[in-house]
Amino acid sequence: MQEALNSKKGNEASMMTKQVQERRYRQTRINVPFMELKREHEILRKDLHKVWDDVLDSTGFIGGAAVEGFETAFAAFCEVKHAVGVGNGTDALLLALKALGIGPGDEVITAANSFVATAEAIVHSGATPVFVDIDHKTYNIDINQIEDHITTRTKAIIPVHLYGQPADMDSVLSVAKLYGLRVIEDAAQAHGARYHGRRAGSMGDAACFSFYPAKNLGACGDGGAVVSNDPSIAEAVRRLRDHGGLKKYEHDVVGHNSRLDSLQAAVLQIKLQHLEGRNEMRRQHARAYGELLSQTDGVVTPFEPTGVAGVYHLYVIRTERGSRDRLQEFLKNNGVQTGIHYPAPIHRTPAFASFCEYACPVAEGYAKRILSLPMYPEIERNQLEYVADLVSMRTFEGSQ
Ligand SMILES: Cc1ncc(COP(=O)(O)O)c(C=O)c1O
Known part of the structure; x- marks a missing residue:
């Protein structure tokens, strides 16, 4: 039973990677800034x-x-x-x-x-x-x-x-x-x-x-x-x-x-007159990222509890497989800027270490795994696909 499940998962993963590869080969390298104010x-x-x-x-x-x-x-x-x-x-x-x-x-x-x-x-x-x-x-x-x-x-x-x-x-x-x-x-x-x-x-x-x-x-x-x-x-x-x-x-x-x-x-x-519409664009992009990354094992996309409508100031994924830093480097080498919010929880910065003598294990663990992907209202569909494909490719390759 378990073997059958594993082989089904393996088939799905290789099909997904094939799809991603096909889409990627159709795309030439593009630059995706982390954010964009000019437009x-x-x-x-x-x-x-x-x-x-x-x-x-x-x-x-x-x-x-x-x-x-x-x-x-x-x-x-x-x-x-x-x-x-x-x-x-x-x-x-x-x-x-x-x-x-x-x-x-x-x-x-x-x-x-x-x-x-x-x-x-x-x-x-x-x-x-x-x-x-x-x-x-x-x-x-x-x-x-x-x-x-x-x-x-x-x-x-x-x-x-x-x-x-x-x-x-x-x-x-x-x-x-x-x-x-x-x-x-x-x-x-x-x-x-x-x-x-x-x-x-x-x-x-x-x-x-x-x-x-x-x-x-x-x-x-x-x-x-x-x-x-x-x-x-x-x-x-x-x-x-x-x-x-x-x-x-x-x-x-x-x-x-x-x-x-x-x-x-x-x-x-x-x-302010444009904020509601621009927030809606961010929400749509978040949904698109979520769909594009839904088959990528090892990447956790944002969780929105019932009744909550977030405005995606940042779109933060968490890597559960492979190195976050290597993924970030790979994206950078392919023209995609990302961010980390934040590289250390506040109580682990030198300025605030003396205020906290105990551990906050979730925040400390996540600081090494979180990665903020490009997110702004004007980001385009091909840019979202390009970023998601690179994340999927790297996560898949990183797990081999
Ligand atoms: C969560 C949070 N609190 C407070 C601030 C401080 O805002 P400002 O940079 O305008 O002083 C920021 C800004 O980056 C923030 O992200």
Whole structure:
């Protein structure tokens, strides 16, 4: 029985490889960048120039109508009451933590695998980051391990919607409620994602976004926002972002200089109009990759839990057979750029090692096996096929 199964699998594998080879021989080498901003800007160039001119003519480079207009539009998009533009996503997290009164002596729980900025913000607030391992299927915080890390000093949880896939927010919110903790969503990679109908960013006490150029909603420079349904949190962030006051030369608290500038706000308002459509293109590409790689044993494609609509900021596969580094090298030699998000979990970077004395085995193991494939709205079908074929070929050959 087992032999029959093995031989069936072997036949399927060689048929698949033959198909891949045939398709590959039809294709000449092409270059596939990891991401691409030029084409979006070509399409929007006229509109961008127009709003830039408006800001130039107004000479209102800080605050004003452009920033307020974007904040209103972004709050509506996120289905929340308030959005406050700030200088970048890292500051969004820092100011949200401070607005919630979190600081020295407090502990904040977050996922071991995120961009380092999540933990940086916690440390800069004066609090201590506490890292929780990730779920082996979703790569987001493992909700079954959160309670083990709660102490009398725990004040908040920052779930990260990594790669654009919302974390299991119902579970996070119910643990938070049980222990009286605040929840700040790190939605820096998840503009427009949905979790059981709710927008990423609309579920916690506050949520933080980055508008770094490569993000699904990216500025032409740095930018970020804190969104919330709580007017007191929004107002506290407004104070903190502008030297501690709501009016010039009023300084109620010690603040920061972290404002979203008007040129970026104007750009973002244009790009926001196209975000839903562009996210849908990413979702279609993710489905195509999933289909193209479905027969490739040894490659694990992203898992989308029921009720979750991710926005594929990144399309991350995991190699279960052969070397990830050799696969990456092979792709590079064939013109395909890839990324690794991230080469080490945060607690295994020198800067944060002292905050974590225990292991997070899933995050640590996956760091050696994950590979982010090219993903952007303008990627073309032949590019998706080319990348998937190379991954399949290499994975098959690597397993011989
Ligand atoms: C998950 C996550 N959090 C926070 C940030 C920080 O955003 P920014 O680079 O705008 O400071 C990023 C940006 O890369 C991110 O990916």
